[in-house]
Amino acid sequence: MDVDSDESEDEEDVKSGQPYMSLLKSLVESNPHKAKRRKLDHSTDDQPNHEPESQSDDDNDVEEKEAVDVDEVEEPEEDPTNIAPEDLFDEDDDLDETDPFETHFSNPDEKVFSARIKAADQTKWKMQRQQFHSTRAYWSYPETGEDVALPGPIPSVTELKLKKRLRESIEPKLSSFETAAEKNVGPFLFNYRDVLYCNRSVAEADKLRQLTALHALNHVFKTRDRVIKNNAKLSKSDGNEDLELRDQGFTRPKVLILLPTRQSCVKMVDHIISVCEPDQQENRKRFEDGYIDKSQKFSDDKPQDFRDLFAGNDDDMFRLGLKFTRKTVKYFSQFYNSDIIFASPLGLRMAIGSEEESSKKKKVDFDFLSSIELVIVDQADALLMQNWEHVEFIFEHLNIQPRDAHGCDFSRVRSWYLDDQAKYFRQTVVLSAFNTPELAELMRAHCHNWAGKVRLQLECPGLIQHLTVKARQTFSRFEAPTAAADPDARFAYFTKAIVPMLTKRGGKDTGGTLIFIPSYLDFVRVRNFFANNPIVENVTFGNISEYADIPEASRARSHFLTGRHKVLLYTERAHHFRRYQIKGVKRVIFYSLPDNPIFYQEIAGGYLLKSEQSMLLEHGEGVVRAMFSRYDVMKLERVVGTQRVGRMIKETGDTFDFV
Template identity: 50%
Template sequence: MSEEEVEQQPVRAFNALLEAFKQSESDSKPKKKRRKLEHSPDREESERLSPDLEEEDEAESGAVDEEDMNGAEDEDMDEDEDSTDPFEVHFANPEGNELSRRLKAIAKNQWTTKKIDTDAHSKCILQIPGTDEDAPPRRKIRSTKDLKLKNRLVETGEEILSSFSSSEQSIVPAIFNYQSVLYGSRTVKNAPRLRHIAALHALNHIFKTRDRIIKNNAKVSTAQDDSDAEYRDQGFTRPKVLILLETKQSCARFVQAMTEICHFEQQENKKRFLDSYYLPEEKFTDDKPEDFREIFEGNDENEFRIGLKFTRKTVKFFSKFYNSDFILASPLGLRRAIEAGGDPKKKDSDFLSSIELVIMDQADAIQMQNWEHVEYVFEHLNLQPKDAHGCDFSRVRNWYLDGQSKHLRQTLLFSAYITPEINNLFKVHMQNVSGRLKHHPDYTNTNILQTMPNLSIRQTFTRYDSPSILSDPDARFKFFTTAIVPMITKLPKPSDGKGGQGVLVFIPSYHDYTRIRNYFAASTATENISFGNMSEYVDPTSQRRARSHFMTGRHSVLLYTGRAHHFTRPQIRGVKRVVFYGVPENPIFYEEVVGFIGASLGRGEVEKRDTWVKALFSKYEALSLERVVGTERAKRMVGGRDDVFDFT
């Protein structure tokens, strides 16, 4: 493709878009609110599929409506536009040549990588599209006083956040400079601070967008400037911020963070929201791990979506998506809303066409559900809309019309650790013209083997040959059936006749679990091994039965999935030996499962000499391996000549 053809692409995209909407322009005027007098089966079906949407008939689109304008003259819109404000630089008035140069660099996958200073226990890299010369200087931000905030957010921002820690200082400049961020160091302790930082940034973005539109509306209505003046200040549809969360309780926590940052005089439908989303967090006793309690305390329902609309003095819950500024949802709930009950003709993702900020919290917990839902949502972000939805194209920013909004979108992703799937999301869907930053811990001195209690149990990690990542499941299964299963069959029975061999096989993937379960059920090699099953799809009664049979020795082997552990965190008795079919993504799982043996030792159910742990891994598991054994050890274990490594 020639340079001239590259330059002409935006023009063609703009013309094609206008052509597609010619027929719908006549219907683009906002509809007036009206009272429904007759029953509508279609509306009833829509409400069934989208129960969190407001029931009123409102104008479908429009970045600012009459309700927004009420009291606008009292707003802090007298603030002068600051050319150094990241909102101006990235969204409102990006420099054309610079934007074009960075878009070309992204198309060629050209990124300049720089290390960012942070605390001694973390690693942080920043990638900017283009060459070293394209990388802007990085401004230090030590407190909220260094941020370009709307006046109404300054006082509460200072009160709640104040100064930033060294770890926060490595990501806050990227967040408020509209760079995408993958933060792989989220913990239960720092989660509230991260929520407040993200909420402050999101509200700041919405208020600046809203105030810019109201200002320009006033200019247009009073004809202050020439009639030829353009005011490019909008997207195709109103929603600008998408927040992906795991449970309704986590949604309630994020909303609380927003209302603490900004004190609204009125909160419409707040009681309905609390009744639907919030439950007291007193479900579990302290013997459950704190990360488990954070996920599942309160309302742990994981199918939801809700729109929030902001005006000067009010936040309105359960607003219709096309009238909302914020959309908060679980990936599953949002996918159900897009698919509209599975009818391709009703499928609608236009409300995601103008998303400028995506925040995903607890990505590690979300991955324990179904990561396909996350990928589905990101694939439907920032697509050109199928309908006009009353859009005023004379106000739409040029980079929307050119089909480049996905490269202006900022994505903030917070996770306790980084997985290959999360890494892929970073590479494919976080291609931001302002750059992207990845922050994760250095596990050299903070890995599980160094922090878990010293049980003096022999732990052997064995690397098997795996020619490719596609054939890795087959290579793993072959090694397990040829090297591990024969060893299990030869285990002696307890001399005292009590209990069994007590082999727990921890299997991270459900697909691997079904393969192994079928093998144990049908193979002649395992015909003399009695085994039980505990997966996320086994009902609680059957799980209790399997645990009881394993504890008493009726079952010598217990097949146990990673997701079953994630959702229940039980204390399994009778464990004397553990086989990790793969290294758990969550390092806490490794410590807890090995801890089952420690509990058996403490109860005198097994001699230490009869205990062991065996973990299988391939060269493709470096990320999960380093969280267990440490960063430097993982490098040697993945790339060295030896393939067996013993720890105690």
């Protein structure tokens, strides 16, 4: 199949206003009721933990990493309309026209959503900033001339439109919404708005997992029960009634949950099991064997957020299908027979495949993402430390009309699927500890929900006055004309304003200087400068990046402590994956501020405090120097605070000192 030509033909058909005819044309040779057998590039369940090199900026060639598949299940695709009535999750649920599931998916007001989809397609969005409980809500919705209010508060789960089975299960565990995360996220989540929550913390992680697990199950159960009940109606009609029952998408999977590690997958799955309380769990032991690691892998001095992310099985290569029936949850179901897909970005991209390898091994297959109606991206801040391009790739392949029929009964497919409008109905929920330009761009480019989208973000008090050590903190602003020109302007400022301080008196006073560099590309540039430029020939240096193995990093730390190396270059991802306790630091230079504000505390405060405690540094003599431009406003706000960031970006002065 010539993929490129087919896609171009599809685009022409869509432009001509005939997406339905385009779909039928592309599937005309498919047999809608033929069972297919698929195997998503599998080999074995077990895979050793990998080094963080595979998670760096340069890890774009996913074919080089061995494909280890955890979905090795040979089974035919199911006929989505052939579901037994005894598989109903609830037999006595009545239709509720106020249910967000009905108003958003099942029976939306065509006049309302058509106008909003048109506005969203033309990128006409209205944004309002409002206070929502304890946080700031940046609320956006397609501009059609009407004001769309924020959803009302949800005091308890009794106010939710849940399946009876789920309500009975969750009420003893979650009687009311008490935490800030529950109060802020809940109303948007259960009303099918897109959400970017920028204040995820370790303390609230379980509450957020419980909320999203409940919402995902409620959506899956309602979708499946609607199909089963309509099957019963059709079987009773015997073809004598003219029934038009639009109740499904092209393929079965409805929920996609992206997670950073297998252990994070275990936590989310366990919350789902806790909520739905199945009688049986098929393949559970296999799941535990492949996903749970109870060994102690690091010392007790690691911080809480590090332990939360990397404790257990920290493998970032996985994908898992979960299938639900009334009494059973089946692990490792084939994707086309799954209700929920759990995956790391790398694992899912490997499952999809690439055009380059399609002629050698298998064709590219992303049809199982065509009918995803809910995407949950948990711990997005951790995914940013992996390869964010994989996340973007996945979102680019969501809700594309399938190339094959996969047993689909098109008479049952919802009209907005046939009209190629599925992306406007999909709900996206992104949970992160902080906001970044990448997350903002994800919401802008890939979140088109006609019901609206919101960014929830607390005001930042700042960290500069809460370090564990007294130190002079100097923030120096440099000018960059555009975001694209920022790296060159940053390097020029570093070589002209920072380097002369390091070479003063032949570099004799340079010892104990740690230069923190978030971007690996910037790191390579600065490393090459220190290695080759005669200006710094008297400044000895070492480096630790995410590519450094443990012995190499240990040597660099040792040489830095003994003074053999005056300067140590250190990347953000090396700190994220290893959290090295670096000794001998007397001054810190932030080539750029870290995305994670915790790193500023640990490096500017923690490292200098250790030097004071070991008598390598006099009390209060530590120095911190940070470079920033106006394109660093998000990072800067988290460090200096919301009240200061505007002044530091806009004022005529370019140097700001804090003690």
